Amino acid sequence: MGSNGMKKKRTGSSSSDHHFIAFERVIKNGFVSFGRNIWLAIAAIAMMAITLTILLFAVVANSTFRHTISEITSHIDVSVYLKDSVTEKQRGDLIAQLKKTDNVKSVDYISKERALKSYREQNINNSDLLEAISETANPLPASLNIKPNDPNNLGAIKDFLDKPAIAALQSDPTSYSGDRKAAIDKITSATHFFEQAGVVGIAVFILISMLIIFNTIRMAIFNRRDELVIMRLLGASKWFIRGPFVVETMLYGIVAAGISLTVCASLFAVASSTLQASSLGLLDIGYSSHYFKEHLVLILLVQVGIGIIIGAASSIVATRRYLKLNR
Amino acid sequence: MDRVTKTYNRRGSALERVSLHVEPKEFVIIVGPSGAGKSTLFKLLTREEKPTSGKIIVGGIDYDKLKDKDVPLLRRKIGVVFQDFKLLLNKTAYENVAFALEIAGIPNREIKHTVPKVLDLVGLKGKERNYPLELSGGERQRVAIARAVVRQPKILIADEPTGNLDPKYAWDVIKVLEKINRYGTTVLLTTHNQDIVNSLKRRVVTIKDGQIAGDRAVGQYKDA
Numbered sequence: 395m396g397s398n399g400m401k402k403k404r405t406g407s408s409s410s411d412h413h414f415i416a417f418e419r420v421i422k423n424g425f426v427s428f429g430r431n432i433w434l435a436i437a438a439i440a441m442m443a444i445t446l447t448i449l450l451f452a453v454v455a456n457s458t459f460r461h462t463i464s465e466i467t468s469h470i471d472v473s474v475y476l477k478d479s480v481t482e483k484q485r486g487d488l489i490a491q492l493k494k495t496d497n498v499k500s501v502d503y504i505s506k507e508r509a510l511k512s513y514r515e516q517n518i519n520n521s522d523l524l525e526a527i528s529e530t531a532n533p534l535p536a537s538l539n540i541k542p543n544d545p546n547n548l549g550a551i552k553d554f555l556d557k558p559a560i561a562a563l564q565s566d567p568t569s570y571s572g573d574r575k576a577a578i579d580k581i582t583s584a585t586h587f588f589e590q591a592g593v594v595g596i597a598v599f600i601l602i603s604m605l606i607i608f609n610t611i612r613m614a615i616f617n618r619r620d621e622l623v624i625m626r627l628l629g630a631s632k633w634f635i636r637g638p639f640v641v642e643t644m645l646y647g648i649v650a651a652g653i654s655l656t657v658c659a660s661l662f663a664v665a666s667s668t669l670q671a672s673s674l675g676l677l678d679i680g681y682s683s684h685y686f687k688e689h690l691v692l693i694l695l696v697q698v699g700i701g702i703i704i705g706a707a708s709s710i711v712a713t714r715r716y717l718k719l720n721r
Numbered sequence: 722m723d724r725v726t727k728t729y730n731r732r733g734s735a736l737e738r739v740s741l742h743v744e745p746k747e748f749v750i751i752v753g754p755s756g757a758g759k760s761t762l763f764k765l766l767t768r769e770e771k772p773t774s775g776k777i778i779v780g781g782i783d784y785d786k787l788k789d790k791d792v793p794l795l796r797r798k799i800g801v802v803f804q805d806f807k808l809l810l811n812k813t814a815y816e817n818v819a820f821a822l823e824i825a826g827i828p829n830r831e832i833k834h835t836v837p838k839v840l841d842l843v844g845l846k847g848k849e850r851n852y853p854l855e856l857s858g859g860e861r862q863r864v865a866i867a868r869a870v871v872r873q874p875k876i877l878i879a880d881e882p883t884g885n886l887d888p889k890y891a892w893d894v895i896k897v898l899e900k901i902n903r904y905g906t907t908v909l910l911t912t913h914n915q916d917i918v919n920s921l922k923r924r925v926v927t928i929k930d931g932q933i934a935g936d937r938a939v940g941q942y943k944d945a
Contacts, residue, residue: 413826624809625820629793629796631793631824632793
């Protein structure tokens with residue numbers, strides 16, 4: 395104002411300079427107010443970190459369930475026991491035909507000798523049984539072990555095996571690992587239930603925590619509303635005022651993601667070392683921890699992303715009403 | 722360059738068909754009872770409010786053609802001083818003034834160069850590091866003036882800048898405004914203070930019930 399020298403200087407900077415300077419100041423002001431409003435920061439970050447952690451656990455638990463189920467279902471098979479009289483050619487034809495049947499993944503031939511051998515191995519500690527089996531000629535039938543692609547849909551295989559011509563070759567009724575399948579069905583439906591309940595639960599929790607984060611930020615901005623109005627009256631552009639708030643809340647998101655990830659990583663590390671041997675039923679901690687490590691980068695990115703989005707969205711909405719041009 | 726022509730027509734109460742023309746570099750005092758429409762007038766100028774009808778042109782900018790996104794740019798060209806100062810309490814005197822420049826995207830080294838000069842101009846040398854709450858009313862208002870003029874506006878609007886001040890401080894503020902006017906800035910001042918109006922010997926516009934009741938080149942305060 396006072397001197398001509400200043401007047402000359404004012405005209406110096408170009409418009410792209412302005413944008414850069416504004417950007418730099420917005421970032422700087424965001425960091426400064428992050429530091430000055432540390433208690434708000436702690437509250438909002440804690441809330442976000444809890445949400446992100448629960449989300450992470452849900453994702454890992456879900457994939458662990460899936461893994462467990464696929465492990466179990468891969469052990470489902472169909473055993474076809476062959477009469478001793480079946481010739482090599484008949485057997486070859488049967489295998490060829492089976493391989494052409496729908497839903498058949500593989501067919502494995504187990505000869506009488508192999509059956510005996512594995513029977514002996516399975517009962518190595520039971521000398522009575524071993525003795526009994528040694529006294530006669532090998533009583534165990536040769537068998538075909540069929541692995542299906544989809545264990546829940548054995549219809550085609552069953553139909554084929556029940557044909558009279560095929561049934562005539564079999565010494566015993568076909569074994570469909572009946573007991574196992576019932577158990578697997580139960581597990582599968584339980585998992586479906588958990589999955590659905592989990593999705594609903596997570597959605598509700600995210601909603602609640604977003605509301606809390608939202609409100610925390612809104613209150614903070616409410617406390618500083620005079621500041622916003624003054625800035626507006628001085629001719630600050632919307633984004634110059636809002637930017638620092640958005641930067642600040644985005645920082646909350648980033649820090650919260652970092653905390654959440656650290657907590658989860660240490661939990662998995664502790665859990666997998668102490669629970670390594672023990673089985674928690676469906677929850678294979680070893681796999682969970684492996685999955686976590688495998689997808690660490692992705693998980694980090696998603697968490698940071700969600701944190702940033704929640705933070706930015708709440709501050710944009712919360713500042714909106716104070717940024718109106720005409721009050 | 723700096724011409725103010727407005728004709729507006731606010732429904733009933735606030736302002737009715739007020740036309741006012743102010744020359745560049747003029748010092749105009751606006752007086753009138755509370756609720757007469759002085760503040761409305763200023764809010765229209767800073768585009769806090771939009772006129773119901775009528776035209777406002779400040780410094781060649783037609784408010785009808787002004788887009789919302791350009792309002793911040795307009796406000797940067799108008800310096801405003803408020804009765805309640807409206808300083809940022811968590812910033813020092815220096816930072817408050819500097820903030821006005823930061824908004825406008827002025828480079829840092831220029832801010833460092835300009836702000837002390839302006840604080841010196843309003844007589845606040847040595848108080849740069851004080852927060853508003855550590856300053857007296859008059860000092861706060863001078864910080865506010867420094868903030869308003871640091872961007873070298875063509876027009877300075879002072880809405881009862883002395884309203885909350887002791888007479889002694891009030892005069893400091895008025896002297897600063899006169900000084901700024903001498904450097905070439907148009908000043909619009911509202912006040913209730915009779916002494917100030919009478920001794921300034923400037924153009925006085927009287928507003929009453931939303932209408933202009935008097936306009937004298939060298940006015941005296943009248944209980945109109």
